[in-house]
Amino acid sequence: MKILIRWLLLAGALLLVAHLYPGVVVTSFTSALIAALVLGLLNTLLRPILVLLTLPVTVLSLGLFLFIINALMFWAAASLLDGLAVSGFGAALIGSLIYSLCGMVIDVIIERLFPQE
Numbered sequence: 001m002k003i004l005i006r007w008l009l010l011a012g013a014l015l016l017v018a019h020l021y022p023g024v025v026v027t028s029f030t031s032a033l034i035a036a037l038v039l040g041l042l043n044t045l046l047r048p049i050l051v052l053l054t055l056p057v058t059v060l061s062l063g064l065f066l067f068i069i070n071a072l073m074f075w076a077a078a079s080l081l082d083g084l085a086v087s088g089f090g091a092a093l094i095g096s097l098i099y100s101l102c103g104m105v106i107d108v109i110i111e112r113l114f115p116q117e
Helices: 002-020 029-045 047-053 055-060 065-080 089-113
Strands: 024-026 084-086
Touching: 002 024, 002 029, 002 089, 024 029, 024 089, 029 047, 029 065, 029 084, 047 055, 047 065, 055 065, 065 084, 065 089, 084 089
Parallel strands: none
Antiparallel strands: 024 084
16 A cells, blocks of 8 residues: 555656656656656666666765766656656756655655554
8 A cells, every 4th residue: 555655646746847847748647657657667677787887986976976877767767658758868857856855755754654563
C-alpha cells in the first residue's frame, strides 16, 4: 500500500513539475504514472552504475555532479516516453531538481503516514 501511494504521489509531482516549469510537458495523469514508474526503474537500475562510474568526477566536484546524473535520468525517461517531454538538458536539470524536492517531501509524508513499528 505504501509503494502504491508513493507512486501516485510521485506521478502527481511530475504533473506539478510540468505545471511549474514550462520546459517539462506531461500530457496526462496516465503518462505521469508511466513516467514515474520509468523514472523509478532508471533510478533503481541505472543510476547506481553511473554514480559508481563517475565517482572520481563526483568527488572532485564535491557531489555536484550528482545533479547532472539526476538530470540525465530525467532526460532519459523523457526520451523513452511519449507522454513526457523535456525541451533540453537545462529543462531536464531544473525539472529533476523540482521532482527531487517533491520526492523528498513525499518521502517525509509517507513516513509520517506509515510509521515503522
